[in-house]
Amino acid sequence: MSDISDTTKGTRPDAANGTTPATTNGMVTAMTPDRAMVNVTGRCNSRCSYCMAWREDRTAGEPTLEELLHIVEHAAKLGCKAVGFSGGEPLLRGDLEDIIRHVKSLGMYPALVTNGVLLTEKRVRSLAAAGIGSLSMSLDTLDADLYQAIRGIPLKQPMEHLLAAAALKLMPMGISVTVSARNVHSLDSLVEFAGMHGLLVSFQLYADDVHLANADASQMPEWQSLEAAAERLITLKEQGAPVTNSPEYLRSMAAFVREGAWLGLGRCLGPQREICIDEALNLVTCWGMDRKIGSLRDADLTTLWRSEEFAKARRELAGCRRCLLSCHFENSLRLLAMEEAATAGDKA
Numbered sequence: 296m297s298d299i300s301d302t303t304k305g306t307r308p309d310a311a312n313g314t315t316p317a318t319t320n321g322m323v324t325a326m327t328p329d330r331a332m333v334n335v336t337g338r339c340n341s342r343c344s345y346c347m348a349w350r351e352d353r354t355a356g357e358p359t360l361e362e363l364l365h366i367v368e369h370a371a372k373l374g375c376k377a378v379g380f381s382g383g384e385p386l387l388r389g390d391l392e393d394i395i396r397h398v399k400s401l402g403m404y405p406a407l408v409t410n411g412v413l414l415t416e417k418r419v420r421s422l423a424a425a426g427i428g429s430l431s432m433s434l435d436t437l438d439a440d441l442y443q444a445i446r447g448i449p450l451k452q453p454m455e456h457l458l459a460a461a462a463l464k465l466m467p468m469g470i471s472v473t474v475s476a477r478n479v480h481s482l483d484s485l486v487e488f489a490g491m492h493g494l495l496v497s498f499q500l501y502a503d504d505v506h507l508a509n510a511d512a513s514q515m516p517e518w519q520s521l522e523a524a525a526e527r528l529i530t531l532k533e534q535g536a537p538v539t540n541s542p543e544y545l546r547s548m549a550a551f552v553r554e555g556a557w558l559g560l561g562r563c564l565g566p567q568r569e570i571c572i573d574e575a576l577n578l579v580t581c582w583g584m585d586r587k588i589g590s591l592r593d594a595d596l597t598t599l600w601r602s603e604e605f606a607k608a609r610r611e612l613a614g615c616r617r618c619l620l621s622c623h624f625e626n627s628l629r630l631l632a633m634e635e636a637a638t639a640g641d642k643a
């Protein structure tokens with residue numbers, strides 16, 4: 296559920312390189328994916344209150360290195376430009392660098408989101424040598440007690456790792472903030488912290504019924520607090536702070552809680568343009584729900600991506616507004632703007 300949308304800035308509009316999504320009589324058919332998001336493990340060494348990863352034993356279906364290398368080859372052939380690694384905790388895999396190297400050799404942009412526990416200086420150098428494009432660490436607060444309450448482990452080690460990694464300046468780095476009732480009033484301090492250390496900062500609203508979420512509606516902030524927080528964050532962004540979210544996303548947080556509505560996004564392109572692979576190697580429609588298209592142990596990625604089963608799911612999800620995951624929202628906004636620009640260019 297990480298937002299790597301900012302990592303693909305500068306890529307040409309799909310229409311310009313001949314990979315415009317295919318449609319037949321306006322019906323969605325096989326789509327050219329923009330990027331893949333792969334949960335490389337279900338294991339975790341953290342204890343976050345809003346996440347299911349550590350509560351269940353997910354060791355059984357862990358993808359092998361060979362399976363993952365094969366999958367990213369299919370992703371490249373399908374047209375993906377970037378691959379984001381998540382989990383569980385992706386740094387628990389000692390072979391992550393092998394996968395990153397392969398992604399890079401296939402001409403795609405590898406990105407990673409981590410809890411930071413294993414982000415030692417040695418590991419940062421190893422990730423950089425493998426060719427990681429960018430790296431984000433999840434950090435919801437600077438307050439040690441609050442961090443422990445939200446994420447279930449002490450802040451000390453991830454914070455030391457983050458500061459040491461940022462000082463190395465080996466790759467663009469950011470912090471990923473999950474916005475909940477507990478931290479909604481202190482988001483500005485994270486923006487200030489990011490600015491001081493040369494980090495980007497992205498926000499994602501807590502979700503109580505998405506893939507891996509630990510359903511707990513009490514963690515959802517009140518819309519009034521979100522509205523106030525969004526306006527402050529937009530002002531800071533306008534003043535040059537390194538907030539990667541769009542104003543549309545930030546304003547949608549309050550609207551989503553208040554009335555289940557987005558602001559400024561026409562439609563979600565998640566199932567059309569983003570490959571999502573879960574920690575047990577299932578291709579899923581998106582991270583906004585647990586809808587599996589099939590196991591990548593029974594069929595290859597290309598076959599499942601182009602399958603009738605997925606086409607049916609895409610038809611059913613046309614117009615879906617069920618979640619406000621920033622990864623899908625921000626990338627949809629970017630892709631729709633590119634489509635619009637390409638259409639305007641064709642007409643000119």
Ligand SMILES: C[S@@+](CC[C@H](N)C(=O)[O-])C[C@H]1O[C@@H](n2cnc3c(N)ncnc32)[C@H](O)[C@@H]1O
Nearest residue numbers: 296345346382383384409410433473501502508
């Ligand atoms: C599932 S984690 C996996 C990667 C890594 N373990 C980490 O925590 O960064 C990816 C991101 O999803 C966020 N997340 C987890 N549960 C969430 C939820 N219920 N709603 C919104 N974001 C959530 C995490 O805070 C983290 O930034």
Ligand code: SF4
Nearest residue numbers: 339341343346383410
């Ligand atoms: S959010 Fe990340 S670190 Fe926290 S329990 Fe889930 S997978 Fe682990």
Ligand code: SF4
Nearest residue numbers: 563565581583615618
């Ligand atoms: S809005 Fe719907 S289709 Fe889009 S990611 Fe969320 S659940 Fe999936």
